[in-house]
Amino acid sequence: MLVLSRQRDESIMIGDNIVVTIVDIRGDKVRLGINAPAEVPVHRQEVYEAIQRENLRASRLEPGETQEIGKLAGRGPVPNAGNAGEPGRS
Amino acid sequence: MRINTTRFGRIDIETGDLLHFASGLPGLEDCQRWALLADAGNDALGWLQSTSRSDVALAVVSPRRFVPDYQVRIPRSELTPLAMRNLKDAQLLVVVAQHNGSLTLNLKAPIVINVEARTGRQVVASGDLPMRYELVGHRSPLKKSA
Numbered sequence: 726m727l728v729l730s731r732q733r734d735e736s737i738m739i740g741d742n743i744v745v746t747i748v749d750i751r752g753d754k755v756r757l758g759i760n761a762p763a764e765v766p767v768h769r770q771e772v773y774e775a776i777q778r779e780n781l782r783a784s785r786l787e788p789g790e791t792q793e794i795g796k797l798a799g800r801g802p803v804p805n806a807g808n809a810g811e812p813g814r815s
Numbered sequence: 816m817r818i819n820t821t822r823f824g825r826i827d828i829e830t831g832d833l834l835h836f837a838s839g840l841p842g843l844e845d846c847q848r849w850a851l852l853a854d855a856g857n858d859a860l861g862w863l864q865s866t867s868r869s870d871v872a873l874a875v876v877s878p879r880r881f882v883p884d885y886q887v888r889i890p891r892s893e894l895t896p897l898a899m900r901n902l903k904d905a906q907l908l909v910v911v912a913q914h915n916g917s918l919t920l921n922l923k924a925p926i927v928i929n930v931e932a933r934t935g936r937q938v939v940a941s942g943d944l945p946m947r948y949e950l951v952g953h954r955s956p957l958k959k960s961a
Contacts, residue, residue, distance in 0.1 A: 763895035766838070768939055776924045776939070777842035779946050783912035783921070784843065786874050788822055788854065788862075790913055794874075795859045797918060797950035799882045 819869040822862070823852065833866065834928060834935045837896060841924070841937060846871055849935070851928075861908065863926070874911035878922065881950060887925060893938040897929045906930050910937075912947065919947040 729737060736746040742762055749756040759767050766773075817827050834849045846865040852872075854860035859880055865871035878885045889902065899905060906928040910921045923944040928935040 763892050766893070766939075772923075772939060773841060775946060776921070776937070779912060779921055779924070780840050780842040780873070780910065780937075782914075783873050783910045784871050786911060786913055788856075788874075791854070791860055791874050791911065791918065792856065793952070794876070794911070794918060794950070795857050797881065797952045799920075799948060799950060 816866075818850070818864070818866045820864055820872065821870045822872055823864070826850075826852070826864075828866070831933070834863075834933050836935045836937075838936060840873075840926075843871060851875075860911075863908070863910075875908040875926065876911060876920065878907060878909045878920065878925065881920060882922065882948065885922060887922075887940040887944070888942055889925075889927070889938050889940050893936070894927070897927060897934050897936055898932060899927075899929050902927065904930065914947055914949075918950045920950065921946050922948045 731737065731747050733747050733750050736744050738744055743765065744760040746758040746760070747755060748758045761767055816830055817825055819825055828850045832850060834851060836847050836849060838844065839846050843865070846867055848866040850864045850866055852862045852864055854862060854874075859876055861875045863873040863875050887902070887907070891900070894900065894902070897905075908926045908928065910924075910926065912919050912921065922940070923946040924937050924939050926935055926937045
């Protein structure tokens with residue numbers, strides 16, 4: 726792993742079109758700004774890895790295990806995440 | 816075209832019905848071509864079958880069938896690779912998994928399909944959505960009480 730020290734408002738370039746900027750440092754939390762092309766997904770690592778694991782687990786499901794699904798319902802309400810299509814980054 | 820599948824045997828697919836996932840799926844990055852199959856016994860269920868790996872298929876459902884108030888906020892950066900500006904013309908699917916004998920839906924990472932372009936992508940929705948939203952009313956055949 727390449728380890729660099731940066732202060733607030735300083736940046737790192739990854740490749741020739743990805744820029745990571747230290748937007749704020751507060752206590753033990755760092756706010757990072759990421760400028761990357763639209764087609765490059767950017768995610769918190771633990772979220773992406775969790776989705777990977779979940780997909781691999783799901784990919785083992787067999788039709789025999791899903792027979793009852795038509796009779797099922799969701800358990801409880803889901804937090805309302807708001808409207809679709811809102812921009813997540815400038 | 817004819818493809819082999821471990822769950823459904825050999826099946827014929829129209830090339831025009833294929834879906835192209837440029838980034839594959841997280842954990843299945845090499846699987847870029849998929850066919851969306853209807854489940855034979857269940858109109859609530861579909862199977863996203865990889866055309867390159869016969870053993871890889873994901874059970875998928877339309878989320879609002881099970882979660883009527885499901886709303887997602889998806890960053891524009893997640894939609895741009897699909898050449899979409901909003902979800903109006905998209906087909907939204909969520910992946911089904913099994914945990915501890917219950918079927919669960921991944922509401923955090925739905926699959927968005929640009930129906931006209933036949934492209935798709937799994938996106939990460941904003942907000943505190945569960946990756947394992949439990950469906951109830953299901954009794955696993957393995958769970959027999961003593």
